[in-house]
Amino acid sequence: MIYATVAAMVARFGELEIVQLTDRDNIPPSVVDVARVETKLADASAFVDGYVGQVYQLPLLGCAKPDGAGGVSYVPPPVLERICCDLARYYLHDDLAPENEVYRRYKGALRELDAVASGQAMLACPWGGSPGVPLSADAQSGGGDTYHQFSSRSITDDSMRGFA
Template sequence: MSYVVKQGMIDRFGERELVQLTDRANKPPTTIDDDVLDEAMSDAADLIDGYLAKLYTLPLTVVPGILTRMAADIARYYLHGKSADKDGAVHRAYQEAMTWLKDVAAGRIQLEAEGVLPEQSGGGSVRAKASDRVFTRDSLKDA
């Protein structure tokens, strides 16, 4: 399941950037290569699913907006590849998305989505029985 679509990527990052990142056939780049973009978006979705699968039933019936943003940032990072500047905005957005995903997986952040119900604990009661007393008033009377 893809969490972001082509138009969402265009809206967030602009057509010009996506043309430059995806068009590897034309010099200079002129069009968005849908196959390259789809692969980056699919890779981002696979990564996200890996973090969500433990807590949520996939595919999600409703995709929260923040998840779409995180998927877009991850896909953009994948499109930049090795050219993503470690001090730049693309890398920072990717790191923020990864930190956020780790927090979701750890249960520190909860998505507004249908989740897998946690297993219920036993719920039984505890019973204890004290043993008979070894020393009583009567047993110590002659001592």
């Protein structure tokens, strides 16, 4: 699932910034390089999946958002759309100083993803419901009620006879 669109990037950061980040030719009229933005959004979505996939089955189902006509459409959780936009914006920049706002937002997005992956935060749908199916705890993650039963060993002088 791609968590954000080019339109979401333009709405959040303005068309001028997205044009400046993507138009490599700088020949008027300058326009948003949609393919470049979509590539960075796909990269960011894959990165997000690396964290979210530790907690939810992928692909996420999405949040059921009422469409106003009595139906629903499934959309990414709003927090993931924002995080994906912040990551894609960071990816579109070639060179950033650590004190730059874009870099700070990138680091903030990483902290939020860490919190989701570790179970300290959860994804929520503002319209109710769950954005996906939580993974059940398994033996590898150390959670859940996993029990193993092993047969008892019976090592005696007689059973060890013949081994040197």
